Amino acid sequence: xxxxxxxxxxxxxxxxxxxxxxxxxxxxxxxxxxxxxxxxxxxxxxxxxxxxxxxxxxxxxxxxxxxxxxxxxxxxxxxxxxxxxxxxxxxxxxxxxxxxxxxxxxxxxxxxxxxxxxxxxxxxxxxxxxxxxxxxxxxxxxxxxxxxxxxxxxxxxxxxxxxxxxxxxxxxxxxxxxxxxxxxxxxxxxxxxxxxxxxxxxxxxxxxxxxxxxxxxxxxxxxxxxxxxxxxxxxxxxxxxxxxxxxxxxxxxxxxxxxxxxxxxxxxxxxxxxxxxxxxxxxxxxxxxxxxxxxxxxxxxxxxxxxxxxxxxxxxxxxxxxxxxxxxxxxxxxxxxxxxxxxxxxxxxxxxxxxxxxxxxxxxxxxxxxxxxxxxxxxxxxxxxxxxxxxxxxxxxxxxxxxxxxxxxxxxxxxxxxxxxxxxxxxxxxxxxxxxxxxxxxxxxxxxxxxxxxxxxxxxxxxxxxxxxxxxxxxxxxxxxxxxxxxxxxxxxxxxxxxxxxxxxxxxxxx
Amino acid sequence: xxxxxxxxxxxxxxxxxxxxxxxxxxxxxxxxxxxxxxxxxxxxxxxxxxxxxxxxxxxxxxxxxxxxxxxxxxxxxxxxxxxxxxxxxxxxxxxxxxxxxxxxxxxxxxxxxxxxxxxxxxxxxxxxxxxxxxxxxxxxxxxxxxxxxxxxxxxxxxxxxxxxxxxxxxxxxxxxxxxxxxxxxxxxxxxxxxxxxxxxxxxxxxxxxxxxxxxxxxxxxxxxxxxxxxxxxxxxxxxxxxxxxxxxxxxxxxxxxxxxxxxxxxxxxxxxxxxxxxxxxxxxxxxxxxxxxxxxxxxxxxxxxxxxxxxxxxxxxxxxxxxxxxxxxxxxxxxxxxxxxxxxxxxxxxxxxxxxxxxxxxxxxxxxxxxxxxxxxxxxxxxxxxxxxxxxxxxxxxxxxxxxxxxxxxxxxxxxxxxxxxxxxxxxxxxxxxxxxxxxxxxxxxx
Numbered sequence: 001x002x003x004x005x006x007x008x009x010x011x012x013x014x015x016x017x018x019x020x021x022x023x024x025x026x027x028x029x030x031x032x033x034x035x036x037x038x039x040x041x042x043x044x045x046x047x048x049x050x051x052x053x054x055x056x057x058x059x060x061x062x063x064x065x066x067x068x069x070x071x072x073x074x075x076x077x078x079x080x081x082x083x084x085x086x087x088x089x090x091x092x093x094x095x096x097x098x099x100x101x102x103x104x105x106x107x108x109x110x111x112x113x114x115x116x117x118x119x120x121x122x123x124x125x126x127x128x129x130x131x132x133x134x135x136x137x138x139x140x141x142x143x144x145x146x147x148x149x150x151x152x153x154x155x156x157x158x159x160x161x162x163x164x165x166x167x168x169x170x171x172x173x174x175x176x177x178x179x180x181x182x183x184x185x186x187x188x189x190x191x192x193x194x195x196x197x198x199x200x201x202x203x204x205x206x207x208x209x210x211x212x213x214x215x216x217x218x219x220x221x222x223x224x225x226x227x228x229x230x231x232x233x234x235x236x237x238x239x240x241x242x243x244x245x246x247x248x249x250x251x252x253x254x255x256x257x258x259x260x261x262x263x264x265x266x267x268x269x270x271x272x273x274x275x276x277x278x279x280x281x282x283x284x285x286x287x288x289x290x291x292x293x294x295x296x297x298x299x300x301x302x303x304x305x306x307x308x309x310x311x312x313x314x315x316x317x318x319x320x321x322x323x324x325x326x327x328x329x330x331x332x333x334x335x336x337x338x339x340x341x342x343x344x345x346x347x348x349x350x351x352x353x354x355x356x357x358x359x360x361x362x363x364x365x366x367x368x369x370x371x372x373x374x375x376x377x378x379x380x381x382x383x384x385x386x387x388x389x390x391x392x393x394x395x396x397x398x399x400x401x402x403x404x405x406x407x408x409x410x411x412x413x414x415x416x417x418x419x420x421x422x423x424x425x426x427x428x429x430x431x432x433x434x435x436x437x438x439x440x441x442x443x444x445x446x447x448x449x450x451x452x453x454x455x456x457x458x459x460x461x462x463x464x465x466x467x468x469x470x471x472x473x474x475x476x477x478x479x480x481x482x483x484x485x486x487x488x489x490x491x492x493x494x495x496x497x498x499x500x501x502x503x504x505x506x507x508x509x510x511x
Numbered sequence: 512x513x514x515x516x517x518x519x520x521x522x523x524x525x526x527x528x529x530x531x532x533x534x535x536x537x538x539x540x541x542x543x544x545x546x547x548x549x550x551x552x553x554x555x556x557x558x559x560x561x562x563x564x565x566x567x568x569x570x571x572x573x574x575x576x577x578x579x580x581x582x583x584x585x586x587x588x589x590x591x592x593x594x595x596x597x598x599x600x601x602x603x604x605x606x607x608x609x610x611x612x613x614x615x616x617x618x619x620x621x622x623x624x625x626x627x628x629x630x631x632x633x634x635x636x637x638x639x640x641x642x643x644x645x646x647x648x649x650x651x652x653x654x655x656x657x658x659x660x661x662x663x664x665x666x667x668x669x670x671x672x673x674x675x676x677x678x679x680x681x682x683x684x685x686x687x688x689x690x691x692x693x694x695x696x697x698x699x700x701x702x703x704x705x706x707x708x709x710x711x712x713x714x715x716x717x718x719x720x721x722x723x724x725x726x727x728x729x730x731x732x733x734x735x736x737x738x739x740x741x742x743x744x745x746x747x748x749x750x751x752x753x754x755x756x757x758x759x760x761x762x763x764x765x766x767x768x769x770x771x772x773x774x775x776x777x778x779x780x781x782x783x784x785x786x787x788x789x790x791x792x793x794x795x796x797x798x799x800x801x802x803x804x805x806x807x808x809x810x811x812x813x814x815x816x817x818x819x820x821x822x823x824x825x826x827x828x829x830x831x832x833x834x835x836x837x838x839x840x841x842x843x844x845x846x847x848x849x850x851x852x853x854x855x856x857x858x859x860x861x862x863x864x865x866x867x868x869x870x871x872x873x874x875x876x877x878x879x880x881x882x883x884x885x886x887x888x889x890x891x892x893x894x895x896x897x898x899x900x901x902x903x904x905x906x907x908x909x910x911x912x913x914x915x916x917x918x919x920x921x922x923x924x925x926x927x928x929x930x931x932x933x934x935x936x937x938x939x940x941x942x943x944x945x946x947x948x949x950x951x952x953x954x955x956x957x958x
Contacts, residue, residue, distance in 0.1 A: 079553075079556040
């Protein structure tokens with residue numbers, strides 16, 4: 001039995017032994033030490049709020065053209081779409097020359113629904129959304145409330161599907177059920193697979209009926225021998241997609257970007273590809289395993305093409321699959337030579353400057369390597385979670401580290417960050433969306449590590465990031481003035497405590 | 512309007528409104544007793560909707576939160592909350608801590624009151640509010656925090672100070688112009704010689720909030736938001752309240768000042784003097800716009816789309832001060848029958864005599880259908896009196912409507928994704944000038 005036969009995907013805590021609470025160092029996690037937290041995840045006795053899997057799931061679903069997102073939860077769940085809508089508008093415009101807002105709805109479960117159940121309301125909402133918006137698909141996304149009161153969105157969807165025109169995609173995002181928000185990618189991919197790619201379900205046949213033997217593309221379609229699936233769960237903007245497309249096209253390959261901004265009707269194309277290439281194992285392992293097992297599409301899931309060396313490794317792996325080792329070597333030689341020459345003007349400014357990096361695990365580590373390549377010295381990293389896929393990246397960093405530095409495995413938790421930053425006093429901080437304010441208020445130069453309007457990936461990304469960092473370092477006055485005039489909301493007692501003193505402290509064991 | 516869903520809701524849940532409200536209180540720290548994603552969802556929502564304002568002293572991802580999981584759902588979350596409050600008091604520097612509950616603990620029947628009482632009895636400055644998301648939207652969450660303040664924080668006082676008032680009715684971050692709007696009304700009241708506690712401006716302190724019990728009047732510049740707290744304060748602190756529309760521009764500000772004067776028994780001369788001075792300034796400043804106003808033909812038909820505060824307030828300003836033609840006003844809040852009636856009655860008689868047309872519609876994609884009932888689309892006829900030149904005053908989600916109508920557009924009501932707002936406000940006489948500047952500037956941008 002495959003995970004795809006389940007209504008919802010397993011939690012990453014179980015499937016990957018992923019964890020979010022560990023205070024270690026680069027030598028602990030990489031190189032020979034390898035004392036990771038994979039077995040025993042600690043809980044913090046003090047925690048700050050972060051996001052749940054709903055947010056990245058919506059970041060993907062909102063981009064799908066001709067899809068309506070229907071939240072089944074209380075009215076607040078999913079309002080993060082107000083900021084994600086900027087990406088929907090911008091992303092649509094750069095791809096199709098048309099600015100359009102996403103369409104997102106909520107069943108807005110109230111006190112009565114909590115007591116008497118919300119399934120009927122959901123049914124009516126689906127019917128009405130189908131009639132009003134005529135979408136190709138409706139993603140029915142459950143939040144915490146249905147998860148507790150026991151609403152069964154899968155049964156509602158199954159019973160209703162024959163009565164509505166839109167394809168219904170049930171997506172499970174009950175936030176309290178997993179602390180690893182990367183489970184979001186599994187949840188969305190799971191629904192795409194079950195709803196749009198499985199022949200039995202697409203054709204409306206009963207489960208198990210008429211299913212192909214597997215290892216071939218979706219029924220009636222041919223294998224496309226030069227097409228690769230370039231996986232993007234919304235961590236790359238169009239500018240980054242174009243950079244990777246440019247490099248893959250140079251190898252004579254056709255690129256199928258999947259799944260963001262892909263029309264649900266055309267998603268079956270992913271089953272025809274000769275290869276799937278991930279840019280981040282945190283995102284894609286669940287789905288790529290499925291695409292291989294079910295449709296015979298092999299995959300690459302190792303390197304993230306952020307950084308000069310990493311971009312080359314990523315590209316070489318792809319080329320090897322198509323016997324294009326020589327071509328790729330020439331491309332990489334040329335790209336690197338050109339890039340290194342262009343970077344020369346920034347090196348004097350960067351060399352020896354210290355940097356603290358914070359992001360999802362793979363992105364944080366790959367970006368840290370890039371910053372080393374640019375001349376910075378990495379002095380601290382916060383990874384939003386930890387799992388086995390990152391081992392190679394920790395090894396790379398442990399090998400190049402001049403001295404050991406802290407690694408904070410934390411689902412943000414800026415209280416640990418502020419404590420570390422006060423001690424380490426880096427020259428530069430790179431943090432995720434809504435995650436740079438703490439460092440900024442300490443007067444440290446900051447730059448966002450992820451923004452779909454900016455370039456980060458490949459050779460173009462390395463250069464553009466360098467340019468932007470040079471700009472930030474040239475005049476970090478905005479942050480300095482903040483630091484001179486604002487106070488962060490932490491006690492002196494906390495600044496004097498060990499930064500990791502609340503890890504494994506739950507239940508009063510070690511504080 | 513759908514009975515079964517809300518389209519692109521222009522508000523969060525009760526917890527979201529409550530958390531934003533606590534963040535706006537000076538030196539206050541919210542403690543969420545909720546699932547881990549709530550705080551992040553609020554941060555992203557503010558990022559996209561509140562005019563680029565995210566958090567403050569302690570908000571967004573800095574917010575302490577118990578992050579309860581399946582374990583607590585099964586075994587109860589009291590101990591986790593107790594641990595979180597104790598550790599928050601050690602880690603976070605605040606002068607008031609406010610525990611706020613989300614959906615998960617409330618559905619499983621957690622009682623936060625006893626946990627909060629344990630800490631407050633030991634002298635910690637802590638209160639709590641039950642703000643589960645399913646209890647209502649963010650405006651109700653705002654109200655619940657004010658209720659908690661009046662119930663558990665504001666000192667009771669039998670001696671009322673005749674010239675002291677509390678002011679609220681504008682939800683922080685829910686109204687992207689909350690700071691400026693509060694300051695604008697505060698300025699009006701100060702002109703009358705009143706001492707004002709407005710909770711959330713830079714002039715307010717926790718101490719002035721605590722002393723709010725000695726106010727002679729509570730002024731709620733909303734016909735919907737914050738009325739629960741007004742009723743509670745009346746009962747608990749014996750302070751009567753005055754609920755008014757949000758005063759934008761000279762006509763509304765004049766009416767506002769007179770109703771406050773009457774309610775407080777201020778001398779009519781005093782009120783007249785303030786109005787005359789403010790109004791004199793307003794028109795002296797407006798005067799030089801007049802040539803271009805005419806030369807560029809800047810009068811517009813208008814559609815107003817807004818929350819319960821803005822829908823009426825913007826319509827009044829456009830009709831009664833700017834001389835525009837607000838042909839359709841859409842209130843996007845989900846309101847009860849009584850609240851709808853109140854807002855409808857409030858717009859029935861405008862000072863200018865203009866007849867407003869107020870509809871209630873939570874799903875703004877439907878606004879065009881409401882407009883077409885009165886103003887059909889162009890049919891290609893040589894001569895047709897169409898809805899043009901037109902302007903849409905609403906949120907950033909009304910850009911598509913404006914495009915469809917070939918109309919100008921300004922984002923004022925949540926969500927405001929396309930403007931950076933710090934302390935700009937539209938209330939009072941001066942606020943009317945700011946709004947005039949912004950409306951006209953967006954029309955002449957290509958000049």
